Each structure stands twice: as structure tokens, then as C-alpha cells.
Amino acid sequence: xxxxxxxxxxxxxxxxxxxxxxxxxxxxxxxxxxxxxxxxxxxxxxxxxxxxxxxxxxxxxxxxxxxxxxxxxxxxxxxxxxxxxxxxxxxxxxxxxxxxxxxxxxxxxxxxxxxxxxxxxxxxxxxxxxxxxxxxxxxxxxxxxxxxxxxxxxxxxxxxxxxxxxxxxxxxxxxxxxxxxxxxxxxxxxxxxxxxxxxxxxxxxxxxxxxxxxx
Numbered sequence: 472x473x474x475x476x477x478x479x480x481x482x483x484x485x486x487x488x489x490x491x492x493x494x495x496x497x498x499x500x501x502x503x504x505x506x507x508x509x510x511x512x513x514x515x516x517x518x519x520x521x522x523x524x525x526x527x528x529x530x531x532x533x534x535x536x537x538x539x540x541x542x543x544x545x546x547x548x549x550x551x552x553x554x555x556x557x558x559x560x561x562x563x564x565x566x567x568x569x570x571x572x573x574x575x576x577x578x579x580x581x582x583x584x585x586x587x588x589x590x591x592x593x594x595x596x597x598x599x600x601x602x603x604x605x606x607x608x609x610x611x612x613x614x615x616x617x618x619x620x621x622x623x624x625x626x627x628x629x630x631x632x633x634x635x636x637x638x639x640x641x642x643x644x645x646x647x648x649x650x651x652x653x654x655x656x657x658x659x660x661x662x663x664x665x666x667x668x669x670x671x672x673x674x675x676x677x678x679x680x681x682x683x684x685x686x
Contacts, residue, residue: 477503480517480533490537494545498567499537504530506588507560524558526578531621535653536561538668539642542655543617545569550612552634554605554643555621559585562598565619572598573609608634615639623651632656632663 481499490496505516507530512522521529531539540561545551549569556562556576562585565572576582582602589595601609606628608618613634620631620643627645635641635658644651653668 474503476517480504480519484519484532484534485537488534490534490541492541494568495537495540495564498540498564499533501567502560502563502593504533504560506592507558507563524581526581528557528578528581530558530560536564539619539653540564540568542642542653542668543568543619543640545617549616551617551619552609552612552615552631553619553621554608554631556582556585556600557621559588561619561621563589563593563595566595566598569617570597571612573601573612573615574598575601575603575605575609577603577605606630610634617641619643627654627656632658 477500481496485496485499505513508516508522509524515522519532519534521532524530543551545568547570550571551565551569551573553562553565553572553574556574562572562574566589574585576585579602582600586600589598605620605622608631614636615634616636616639618631618635618641620641623644623646625645627641627643631641637658637660639658641656643654645654646652654665655668656663656665
């Protein structure tokens with residue numbers, strides 16, 4: 472049965488705003504955002520809003536998640552690192568876009584909750600979970616075709632850039648809490664090419680990247 476709220480979200484919040492990659496749209500259609508949203512916020516499950524998920528964290532607005540995923544440019548053979556698992560919604564989306572997803576979350580409760588929803592409830596088997604320092608990534612499984620960071624920082628963590636495959640992309644918000652801008656970095660043979668996603672400002676959308684290496 473067609474989910475009218477979901478389809479409206481896809482058309483109004485994604486397609487009309489430039490999210491048109493077929494694999495990204497298919498991912499949103501196959502992963503119901505409502506199961507990652509608290510019961511008392513079900514009426515807002517498909518709204519283009521940042522919503523709380525507990526532990527002081529949030530689930531990103533659909534457009535933000537879609538824009539980041541589209542910029543990663545993944546295919547079915549990709550290996551991707553996600554820093555900041557949160558509710559697991561974006562992790563589930565990634566699982567439909569890539570061969571393997573390595574999800575690092577610093578809050579044990581959130582990591583355990585996401586693992587339960589993805590593995591037990593949705594039967595997703597290509598996601599690997601770790602509780603730890605997202606700043607350090609997951610070096611044992613590097614290099615990655617894509618790295619997506621769901622928390623902000625004043626600069627790009629150097630260890631993450633080092634874990635990118637040549638031709639791989641890293642997408643993350645950079646800046647102060649009320650002036651975060653999405654950046655895309657692509658590792659090349661000669662170094663790293665960076666660009667800002669136009670004038671896309673996401674004020675106070677992302678939590679700050681927490682790391683023992685960041686003072």
C-alpha cells in the first residue's frame with residue numbers, strides 16, 4: 472500500500488529540492504523513517520524537521536540526509552564509514568546503497584538501539600557496529616569509498632581523510648553550531664579536493680563531534 476506521507480516527503484522535500492539519484496530515492500522508499508522516531512513524535516515522522524531521539528541527540532531532517540547521501544556517490548559495491556549512528560535511520564539508508572557499512576557511535580545506548588532495530592526488526596545484515604571515538608574512524612576496515620559524518624567539527628578530522636580510498640568522498644558539516652555548512656572532500660592521487668555545498672546552511676542541526684583528541 473502506498474504510504475502517502477512518505478511519498479509526499481519524497482516528492483516535496485527531496486525531489487523538488489534536487490535529490491534525484493534513483494538509488495537514494497529508492498533507499499528512502501524502502502526505509503520507513505517513522506520506526507526511528509519516538510512514539511510521541513509519530514505525527515512528525517515525515518516532516519522535514521530535526522527530531523530528538525534521546526541522549527541529547529537528534530535525527531536529521533530528510534533533505535539533509537538525502538543531500539549527504541547523494542553527495543557520497545555510492546554504488547552497490549561500496550564500503551562506507553558512518554560516524555554518528557544515532558537512531559540508525561541513515562545507517563539503514565546506507566545499507567541499501569552500499570555493500571558494507573561500518574557505523575561508529577560514541578553513545579552505547581544509541582548504538583545498541585540502532586543495532587536492534589536494523590538487525591532484529593529490519594533484518595539488515597551488512598552493517599557493522601562499534602562504540603567508540605568517531606574522530607578515529609575504523610582503521611581496521613579502511614580504506615572506505617565513502618565516509619559520512621553526522622556531527623559537526625571546526626575542521627575535518629585528519630584520521631578520517633587518511634581512511635578514504637583514492638576517489639572516495641567524505642561528507643560532513645563544518646563550522647560553529649549556528650553556522651554549519653556541509654563540505655565534500657574527495658581524495659585524489661595528488662591530495663584532497665574540497666568544496667562547499669553552495670549556500671546550504673544547517674543551523675544547529677548537528678551535534679559537535681566528541682573525541683578524546685578534541686579539546
